[in-house]
Every structure is written in structure tokens, then in C-alpha cells.
Amino acid sequence: MTSLSTIAASIAHSHGNGRSDMHVDAVRDFLAQMITPITDSEPVDLLATLGRVVAGDVISPVSVPPHDNSAMDGFAFDGAQLRAGEPLLLRCVATALAGHACSGIVAPGECVRIMTGAVMPQGLDTVVPIELTSTSDDGRIQIPADAVRAGANRRRKGEDLMQGGIALADGELVTPAALGLLASLGLCKINVRRRLRLAYFSTGDEILKPGEPPCEGAVYDSNRYTLFGLLTRLGIEVIDLGTVRDEPTLIEATFREAASRADAIITSGGVSGGDADHTKAMMQRLGDVAFWRIAMRPGRPMAVGWLNRDTAIGGQRCLLFGLPGNPVAAMVTFLAFVRPALRQMMGCTRAEPPRLRAVCTETLRKRPGRTEFQRGIVSRAADGMLVVRTTGNQGSGMLSSMVHGNGLIVLGHDQASMQPGDTVEVMMFEGVI
Structure with a gap:
């Protein structure tokens, strides 16, 4: 079987414009091809279906409305x-x-x-x-x-939905409106896919837990908490394995535990070129993992692959995402790649929210050859047009910028600097983070 590293190298060569860095679109395409949706399902009470993914078409037992x-x-x-x-x-x-x-x-x-x-x-x-x-x-x-x-x-009778018609198709996400639609059919239980189980942890000797006293050279672990929020918003069953020191035996034990309990794993830290080799070496030892440099900012380093799993616990592989350690880089990488991949793994067919187009009010500096995600603030001008400005400093450690901003200004791979009055795309945060 061709290794993921070989496949990644081939993709990087064909999409990297002669560079080793992978094009953002190539990463998305590769992830879409490697993901297999879960198929296990379970019947749950109507009120418990909110945010779940429908398993099989829901056929209407009645017409709505039932009469003229x-x-x-x-x-x-x-x-x-x-x-x-x-x-x-x-x-x-x-x-x-x-x-x-x-x-x-x-x-x-x-x-x-x-x-x-x-x-x-x-x-x-x-x-x-x-x-x-x-x-x-x-x-x-x-x-x-x-x-x-x-x-x-x-x-008219059945003008909303006729008896025998498909009320919700397989893979639909149960939204508040869908919840009401299901209730209008008189249904009390719905068959949905089981929740995706995801284990996550942070690595590094410099990481402190909230509540621990400050220490010179150390930082508090924020990534586990932002990941918890992002994953919870997706309706995923989260397994928090804490912070793991840069010791091979501890890292190995945590990876094995994660693979035994989850469908997918997310780590933050330990995947960039300058990081200690323990995490990367353990990923490669326990599975097939490709380490990518992506033509994007922030979030250049990322690892994707499979960890081997004991066949006795059901299945042979566990999906792995290794995110950069910088807080903003970890969030942007999650939003750009991991979130769509997890939705696909959940079996969700609902499209991602469309991007808005807004007029920038300041110069956005950028060089061609990489995709940039700049934190922005979208508002409405006096003439009704949507306008956007940056949150200021775009450093990948500026987590406050993700709080003050309400979206990511997406500047494409081939785009150069944008001037005031130019129109740009914005990936809005509302409903996502």
C-alpha cells in the first residue's frame, strides 16, 4: 500500500507550484478522499436528535398539512x-x-x-x-x-410534505427547523448516526494547566479548551486526555489509549520542524502519518494519518490530526481542514456555511503563493454594504484576535495585497466557533 507520505509528496509536487508546500485545495481534496463516514446508528428520542445526523431517509407517515x-x-x-x-x-x-x-x-x-x-x-x-x-x-x-x-x-393538503415523501434525507443535520418538522409528523424517535468519538490532548513540557502557578518559560494550555468548544459545537463526543509531557513512554501510552477509545485523535503541538522529535517519531512508529507544510498562514505545519489499532477493539485504524501548537494556527487549521473532514466522517451532507463577500476598508498585505486567513471584523456601512477590517496584529499567538473578530478574511493562493475598496471573501464564525 502506498504510504500517506508518498501520496502527500506527489500532491505537493503537483499543486505546490514547484515548492514543497502543499496547496490548501490539495489538502482538502486529499482529506475528502481518505475519510470514510461512520455507519453505526441508533434510535433516539426526538428532543435528543438536535445536532445529530440522520441515518437513512426519514419517510413522512402523514401529509403536512393533513387536510385543506x-x-x-x-x-x-x-x-x-x-x-x-x-x-x-x-x-x-x-x-x-x-x-x-x-x-x-x-x-x-x-x-x-x-x-x-x-x-x-x-x-x-x-x-x-x-x-x-x-x-x-x-x-x-x-x-x-x-x-x-x-x-x-x-x-392545501400535503403542500408542505405528502405522506410517503422524504422528510429528511440520509445525512441531513437535525437543525431546530428540522426538529420542528419531525415533530409535525408525529414522530417520537429518529434513527441517527452515533456520535463521533474524538480524543485530544496537548503535548509539551512548557504547557501548564489552568490553576497551576505561573512558571518562567511556560504557558497555559489554551488549545485543549478551544478544541473542546469547537468539537462540542459539532456535536462530537469529546475525550480529553489532558497534557502530555515530551517523554516517549507517556506519549506512546496516550496515543494507544486514544486509539482504543476514539474514532479520531487531535493533538496540538509537536508537528513543526523545530519541535522535539518524540511526538512525530511516535506518530510514525504507531501508524502511517504524513507531515505536511501547507502553503497557508497561519498554520503551516500539520500532520495527518492513521494510527494502528488493536483489532480486538473493533477496526484497525484511527484517524489522526496533528495541529500546530500556536493557538490561532491551531484554530485556523481546524476550521480550514479538520472541521470539514470530521463532518464528512460524521456522515453529514449539509454544506458548509457560504462565505460572505465584503469590501475591505484597509490595505491587506499579502504575497502570492499561499492562502492567508486574516482575522477580521465585518460590519455594515451607512450605505448598507458589508465592510471588513482586520483585528490588527495577525500573529499566530494572538488568541484575543479570534475573540474580537467575527470571521476570517480568506485571501486565495494566487492573490496579492488587497487595497481599500477591494472585495474579499470572509468565513464567518457565527454558528462555527
Whole structure:
């Protein structure tokens, strides 16, 4: 079997414009090809399906709405009685309430007072809003000339969804709207894919846990907490394995534990050219891992591959992502590559949120040959146009910039510096981080 390193080298050669760095698009394509969605599923209660991925098409057991009904409060009548340019006088003979059928035949010249959602009485197909009508001297309901057309304000049976139709397709994400749709079908349990299990940990002797006293040369571990938030937003079952010192036996034991418990692993730190070799060496020893330099900023170093797993615990390989240690670089790499890959692994077919286009208000310095993700703040100008500016210092350790910004300004591989007034793409954070 061809190793991932060999495949990665081939991709880098064909997409790197003569350089060893891999093109961002090549990384995405490679990940899309190596991911296999999980297929295990389980039935869960309706309220527990929010954020889960549907397993198999959900077929509607009923039509929605289940009958023709009124779209508003008003008077229901046979629209065939309408004549262009002429008012219509009708005698109200009954009232139709939501949840209560109105029996009997309504004769020509008659109408029924009807409430929103009430079943349309037999033979009636039109509703005039109550506020458009008046009452004549003899007590009849008067509809002004040309106030409504025949068939107006009637919801037809099954116009939202017909019985036997697909309510949610396999791979759909259950959103709040989808949750309501499923409830409208009377369903109380839905078959969904099981949650993806992901183990993560940080490596490095310089990493402190929150609560520990400061130490010269050491930094507090932020990556585990941002990763927890990012993974939780995805609806993934997270397994936090803490911080691991740069000792081969500890690193090996943590990798083996992670592979035994999870479908995928994320580490932060230990993958750049200047890092200690323990983490990289252990990745290579325990599986097939490619170490990439990606033509992007921030987030150039990244490792992707498989760790071997004991066949006795089900399956032979566990997906591995090694992210850079700098906080912003780790988040950007996650958003650009890991998040789409994990969604694919979850079996989710819902498209990523589309990028916005905004006019930059300042010079964005960039050289061609790499993709840049600059932290930005999108707002709306007085003329209604979306505009964007950077958060300032774009250092890969400036985690506060990810807090103050509301999106990433994406400057493509071949783009050069952008000037005020130029239009740029923005990957918004809302709903993601």
C-alpha cells in the first residue's frame, strides 16, 4: 500500500507550484478522499436528535398539512361565486374552529366564519380575511369587488410534505427547523448516526494547566479548551486526555489509549520542524502519518494519518490530526481542514456555511503563493454594504484576535495585497466557533 507520505509528496509536487508546500485545495481534496463516514446508528428520542445526523431517509407517515385548511381568520366560501368588478354578499351559517370539523353542506350564497388552521368545509375553497369584509344592513357578509381571487388563503393538503415523501434525507443535520418538522409528523424517535468519538490532548513540557502557578518559560494550555468548544459545537463526543509531557513512554501510552477509545485523535503541538522529535517519531512508529507544510498562514505545519489499532477493539485504524501548537494556527487549521473532514466522517451532507463577500476598508498585505486567513471584523456601512477590517496584529499567538473578530478574511493562493475598496471573501464564525 502506498504510504500517506508518498501520496502527500506527489500532491505537493503537483499543486505546490514547484515548492514543497502543499496547496490548501490539495489538502482538502486529499482529506475528502481518505475519510470514510461512520455507519453505526441508533434510535433516539426526538428532543435528543438536535445536532445529530440522520441515518437513512426519514419517510413522512402523514401529509403536512393533513387536510385543506385556512391560512387566516376570515370567511370561507366557494370562490366560483366571485365575479370581476362586483361585490359578493354571503350569509354566514356556521363557524369552523381549529381542531373541530365543520359538518354540513354550505349552499351557494352562504359562507362559514373560519379560524386559522381550521379544516376547510366541504365545497369551500376560498377565504377572505375578516378585515376586508363588512356587514350589510340585512346581516350578510359583504366582500368588496376584486378583494380576493378564487382559491386564496387556502393551505392545501400535503403542500408542505405528502405522506410517503422524504422528510429528511440520509445525512441531513437535525437543525431546530428540522426538529420542528419531525415533530409535525408525529414522530417520537429518529434513527441517527452515533456520535463521533474524538480524543485530544496537548503535548509539551512548557504547557501548564489552568490553576497551576505561573512558571518562567511556560504557558497555559489554551488549545485543549478551544478544541473542546469547537468539537462540542459539532456535536462530537469529546475525550480529553489532558497534557502530555515530551517523554516517549507517556506519549506512546496516550496515543494507544486514544486509539482504543476514539474514532479520531487531535493533538496540538509537536508537528513543526523545530519541535522535539518524540511526538512525530511516535506518530510514525504507531501508524502511517504524513507531515505536511501547507502553503497557508497561519498554520503551516500539520500532520495527518492513521494510527494502528488493536483489532480486538473493533477496526484497525484511527484517524489522526496533528495541529500546530500556536493557538490561532491551531484554530485556523481546524476550521480550514479538520472541521470539514470530521463532518464528512460524521456522515453529514449539509454544506458548509457560504462565505460572505465584503469590501475591505484597509490595505491587506499579502504575497502570492499561499492562502492567508486574516482575522477580521465585518460590519455594515451607512450605505448598507458589508465592510471588513482586520483585528490588527495577525500573529499566530494572538488568541484575543479570534475573540474580537467575527470571521476570517480568506485571501486565495494566487492573490496579492488587497487595497481599500477591494472585495474579499470572509468565513464567518457565527454558528462555527
